[in-house]
Amino acid sequence: MSSTVFPIEPIRNCHSCGAPLALGAIVCPQCHALVHSEELVRISTAAKALEEQGELAKAREAWLSALPLLPADSTQAEWIRGQVYKLEISAKNAPPAAPKYGWAKKLGPLAPIAIVLAKAKSLLFLLFKLKFLLSLVSFVWIYWLLYGPKFGIGFAVLILVHEMGHYIDIRRRGLPAEMPVFLPGLGAYVKWQALGVTRQTRAEVSLAGPLAGLIGAAICAAIWFSTHNGVWGALARASAWLNVVNLTPVWILDGGQAANALDKSQRFVLLAACLALAAWTRDWSFAIVAAGTVYRLFTKDLPPTGSSRVMGYYLAVLAALGVVMYLIPGRGFLPR
Numbered sequence: 001m002s003s004t005v006f007p008i009e010p011i012r013n014c015h016s017c018g019a020p021l022a023l024g025a026i027v028c029p030q031c032h033a034l035v036h037s038e039e040l041v042r043i044s045t046a047a048k049a050l051e052e053q054g055e056l057a058k059a060r061e062a063w064l065s066a067l068p069l070l071p072a073d074s075t076q077a078e079w080i081r082g083q084v085y086k087l088e089i090s091a092k093n094a095p096p097a098a099p100k101y102g103w104a105k106k107l108g109p110l111a112p113i114a115i116v117l118a119k120a121k122s123l124l125f126l127l128f129k130l131k132f133l134l135s136l137v138s139f140v141w142i143y144w145l146l147y148g149p150k151f152g153i154g155f156a157v158l159i160l161v162h163e164m165g166h167y168i169d170i171r172r173r174g175l176p177a178e179m180p181v182f183l184p185g186l187g188a189y190v191k192w193q194a195l196g197v198t199r200q201t202r203a204e205v206s207l208a209g210p211l212a213g214l215i216g217a218a219i220c221a222a223i224w225f226s227t228h229n230g231v232w233g234a235l236a237r238a239s240a241w242l243n244v245v246n247l248t249p250v251w252i253l254d255g256g257q258a259a260n261a262l263d264k265s266q267r268f269v270l271l272a273a274c275l276a277l278a279a280w281t282r283d284w285s286f287a288i289v290a291a292g293t294v295y296r297l298f299t300k301d302l303p304p305t306g307s308s309r310v311m312g313y314y315l316a317v318l319a320a321l322g323v324v325m326y327l328i329p330g331r332g333f334l335p336r
Helices: 037-052 056-069 075-093 102-129 131-147 149-172 199-227 230-246 254-259 264-281 284-296 308-327
Strands: 181-183 187-189
Touching: 037 056, 056 075, 131 149, 131 181, 149 187, 149 199, 149 230, 199 230, 199 254, 199 308, 230 284, 230 308, 254 284, 254 308, 264 284, 264 308, 284 308
Parallel strands: none
Antiparallel strands: 181 187
16 A cells, blocks of 8 residues: 555645644644544554454555654654554564465365355354344334335335435545444434544535435435326425434434534524425424524534535535425425
C-alpha cells in the first residue's frame, strides 16, 4: 500500500469550530482539533484490517501514511511510530506461512472429507455472522403475516432501501460499517464507527437514509400512477410518512443527528419549512417534525458554525417527501 497523497488546499475552515485554517495546517489553532480526523479514522481502520489479515508490511505502510497528518510530537504520532516498529519486528520474525489445510495430510484417505467439512464450517460461521440476512427474513415474515405478502415484502424492501442509503454513504467515505440489522416490528439500523467524524459528516450520513427512502417512495408512487394498483400507493405513502417522521430532530432518529449540524437560525428555518409543509399536505407527520424542531431550539447542543449544506440537504429531502405525501391519497389532520 502506497502512502496516501493529499491535495493542497490554500484556505479552509475547521470542521469543529469554523475557524479559518492556513495552508498545510494539520491542527486547528483555535480548538486544537485534528484537521484530517476523518482520514485518520479511515487509515486506522484499514491498517487494523491488514494486521488481522497478516499483511504486516502493508499495515506498516498504512500507519506510515498517517504520520504526515499528525503533529510530530503528538501522542498519536508517537503511538504510530511504536506500532510501525512492532510491525517491522513481527514481519522479520514471522514464520513462513503453513500450507492451507496442511494438517489434513495426516488423515490419509480421510483428508478430502476433512477439508470439505472445514470449508463447510467456515461457510456456516459466515452465515452466522450475517445478522442482516436472518433479521431481514424475520422482518419480512412479521409484516407478511400482518399485511399480506405483497405489502409485507414491499415494505421490508423499502426499509432495506432506507438503511442501504446509510450503509452506502458510510462506505463511500471509506468508513467501517456493518450491513443493516432488522428489528421485527420496530425498524432497522446500521452499526458504524463514527469516532473522529465531524458533525457535518454525521448529519449527511443520517440524511442519506431518508434520501434513499424518498427514492423508493417516488418509484412506488410512479408505479401507482401508472397501474392504479392500491398496493403501490400504500407503499409509497407508508414509506414517505415513515421517512418524514424519521427526520424529526430528536433522540436517535435520523433528524436528531442531522439537526446537530444546524445553528439556531437554521433550526428556525427548519421549523418554518415544517409548518408550511404541514399546512400544504395537511398531514400530521410534518407537525411532528415541527414539534421536535421546537424542542431543539432550546437544547444546548448548537454547533460553533451551522452547515448551510446540511440545511439545504435537510429541506430538500423534506420538501420532496412532502410532494409524495401530497400526491398520494391518505388521511391527514385536515381535509384538502
